[in-house]
Amino acid sequence: MSRAAAAAAAVALVAAVASAYPVCTARNERCAGADNRPFVKYVGCCDPWPQYECLSHPKAAEDPEKYWGRFCRRANDASKETPSDQATDTSVYEAASLPPATTYASVTRKPATVTKPVQVTESSYEATEPEGTTTKPAVVYVPTEALMMMPATTAGQAYPDKVEEIEEPATTAAETVVPEDPYVPEPPSPVPANGGNPYVGRELYVNPTFTNDILASADTATAGAEKSNLERMSTVASAYWLDLKWKVSLNNDSTTDTAGGILKDAATRPTPPVVTFMVYDLPNRDCHAKASNGEVCCGAKKPEGNCEYLDDAASGTCDKGLAEYTNEYIDPLAVTVKEYCGKVPMVLVVEPDSLPNLVTNLDDPKCGSTATTTAYRTGITYAVKTLAAACPEATIYLDAAHGGWLGWPDNLQKFASEISGLGVAPFLRGFTTNVANYQPLGVKCPSSGFCLNGANPDHECCQDPCGLGAEFNPCHSELNYAVALTEAMSSAISGFEPKVVIDTGRNGQSPRSSCANWCNARGAGSGKIPTTDTAAPEVVDAYMWLKTPGESDGCTNELPGGGTCPRFDADCKSEDSIGSRSDEPRAPEAGLWFDYQIKMLAANAVLD
Numbered sequence: 001m002s003r004a005a006a007a008a009a010a011v012a013l014v015a016a017v018a019s020a021y022p023v024c025t026a027r028n029e030r031c032a033g034a035d036n037r038p039f040v041k042y043v044g045c046c047d048p049w050p051q052y053e054c055l056s057h058p059k060a061a062e063d064p065e066k067y068w069g070r071f072c073r074r075a076n077d078a079s080k081e082t083p084s085d086q087a088t089d090t091s092v093y094e095a096a097s098l099p100p101a102t103t104y105a106s107v108t109r110k111p112a113t114v115t116k117p118v119q120v121t122e123s124s125y126e127a128t129e130p131e132g133t134t135t136k137p138a139v140v141y142v143p144t145e146a147l148m149m150m151p152a153t154t155a156g157q158a159y160p161d162k163v164e165e166i167e168e169p170a171t172t173a174a175e176t177v178v179p180e181d182p183y184v185p186e187p188p189s190p191v192p193a194n195g196g197n198p199y200v201g202r203e204l205y206v207n208p209t210f211t212n213d214i215l216a217s218a219d220t221a222t223a224g225a226e227k228s229n230l231e232r233m234s235t236v237a238s239a240y241w242l243d244l245k246w247k248v249s250l251n252n253d254s255t256t257d258t259a260g261g262i263l264k265d266a267a268t269r270p271t272p273p274v275v276t277f278m279v280y281d282l283p284n285r286d287c288h289a290k291a292s293n294g295e296v297c298c299g300a301k302k303p304e305g306n307c308e309y310l311d312d313a314a315s316g317t318c319d320k321g322l323a324e325y326t327n328e329y330i331d332p333l334a335v336t337v338k339e340y341c342g343k344v345p346m347v348l349v350v351e352p353d354s355l356p357n358l359v360t361n362l363d364d365p366k367c368g369s370t371a372t373t374t375a376y377r378t379g380i381t382y383a384v385k386t387l388a389a390a391c392p393e394a395t396i397y398l399d400a401a402h403g404g405w406l407g408w409p410d411n412l413q414k415f416a417s418e419i420s421g422l423g424v425a426p427f428l429r430g431f432t433t434n435v436a437n438y439q440p441l442g443v444k445c446p447s448s449g450f451c452l453n454g455a456n457p458d459h460e461c462c463q464d465p466c467g468l469g470a471e472f473n474p475c476h477s478e479l480n481y482a483v484a485l486t487e488a489m490s491s492a493i494s495g496f497e498p499k500v501v502i503d504t505g506r507n508g509q510s511p512r513s514s515c516a517n518w519c520n521a522r523g524a525g526s527g528k529i530p531t532t533d534t535a536a537p538e539v540v541d542a543y544m545w546l547k548t549p550g551e552s553d554g555c556t557n558e559l560p561g562g563g564t565c566p567r568f569d570a571d572c573k574s575e576d577s578i579g580s581r582s583d584e585p586r587a588p589e590a591g592l593w594f595d596y597q598i599k600m601l602a603a604n605a606v607l608d
């Protein structure tokens with residue numbers, strides 16, 4: 001899977017469109033939409049209610065100036081039809097129907113600019129009007145912050161008057177009776193996205209399946225570092241990859257190969273440990289490589305099970321693939337997560353490599369097709385919001401590849417605007433880096449660009465085994481990448497101060513001839529045992545084994561038991577890959593146990 005897209009050096013920055021406003025990212029801020037119109041709180045019309053759909057006013061086409069708000073309506077609820085008329089008095093806004101911004105967002109997020117309460121002047125829908133609340137309007141739609149969005153029909157124009165109006169402070173919010181959403185008895189509570197480092201002060205879940213696999217390898221290991229490290233590694237926590245639909249189910253819980261089984265097992269401990277899941281089953285997954293190609297496809301599947309990645313009419317918007325992903329993967333996972341919410345602490349890492357592929361690999365038609373880009377953007381937004389709503393206490397990190405992939409400033413900027421555009425930042429604790437890769441942790445530099453152009457060659461932070469500094473990439477090690485990544489995010493997304501978890505499962509050492517070689521690197525050793533004691537605690541929450549050490553990155557052309565591998569990726573026969581030499585064993589398919597590799601990772605491990 002992880003491809004070190006050692007993309008070209010400096011690609012000219014796309015000149016930012018001049019705007020008086022930053023691009024919208026958080027609630028309650030004055031910002032610009034994608035087309036650079038000024039909005040207040042443009043994103044997430046129906047946040048945090050993913051089961052709602054965002055609609056224009058029914059009469060918007062008739063008179064966009066008058067009916068310019070947008071509204072949230074419960075999806076697929078035909079009985080709750082459009083009322084005959086709808087709020088048109090935009091001089092007053094609903095403040096209290098919004099989640100309080102201070103709990104919604106991180107502790108560092110700006111508090112809400114209070115908006116005026118909305119007064120719904122008339123409505124034909126009165127069924128849920130509670131008695132005796134004369135000031136309480138009967139509403140069919142849930143007014144949200146997006147009420148203040150400008151009408152789509154007037155794109156391209158500026159609306160200084162509307163913005164002024166929006167910015168007036170609340171004068172009557174206190175006396176206003178809050179209209180309850182008649183269809184959601186208990187709207188999901190706002191997500192405490194930055195509620196704290198989920199790993200601090202907690203035990204981490206060690207999967208018995210991993211322990212058994214690694215002890216079986218230890219039985220046949222060479223005495224010395226290889227064997228003793230394997231024994232030590234058998235008690236180390238690692239994440240579990242939910243890479244197939246059947247693994248997310250709640251009720252298939254008799255083994256620790258499913259989310260339900262793992263959570264059930266963790267819940268039996270006197271103090272349930274933190275369980276880390278990799279959420280990894282997007283339609284058209286792994287679009288720029290082959291080894292981990294999707295289980296779920298936008299279009300047709302090849303006979304071997306890989307996606308065709310065709311951008312034909314049928315798969316153009318990936319409707320079929322997204323329906324399969326949401327209905328058969330994310331929704332059942334949300335049920336499982338909800339069942340154990342509050343009982344077992346959970347960390348969810350969302351879709352490794354996917355958005356990074358949209359930053360650097362759009363010229364690969366398998367990544368750049370409308371089907372794949374739609375699948376990734378829509379799928380990830382749905383996954384993050386649905387899982388956050390299912391369990392606000394679960395901590396969500398989105399994947400950010402690694403410094404050798406996104407570390408160039410222009411790549412980081414593109415990645416930050418991708419995240420910004422999705423509107424998921426408020427639900428995230430932060431990002432994971434180096435997932436399933438081999439980039440070194442390194443030493444944090446005193447300042448950004450400290451080593452560029454050959455500066456400070458003798459400083460320990462400038463050690464750069466991948467030679468990235470010579471390509472104008474200041475993120476030559478993951479600690480320096482974590483700093484640059486969080487800075488890029490904070491400058492693109494107001495109030496967002498994400499934290500990072502770095503995968504140290506296989507980066508103790510990694511003597512590769514080219515750091516673009518990501519598949520089963522020869523000579524690699526496992527890295528630091530998971531800990532929250534990191535070298536940059538202000539940005540790095542933890543080192544964690546996210547890729548399960550010992551699980552193959554991808555197969556050699558010939559499988560260990562003979563036969564041809566259907567998911568063979570040419571990168572898995574790179575000169576750095578185990579199996580590319582005749583005296584080495586063949587590698588099994590991605591995710592399968594690779595005894596030779598785990599022994600090598602143990603023999604070369606640098607665990608402390």
Ligand SMILES: *[C@@H]1O[C@H](CO)[C@@H](O)[C@H](O)[C@H]1NC(C)=O
Binds near residue numbers: 247249255257
């Ligand atoms: C239940 O889990 C097992 C592995 O523990 C798996 O092989 C099987 O396919 C799963 N069944 C269903 C119905 O998901």
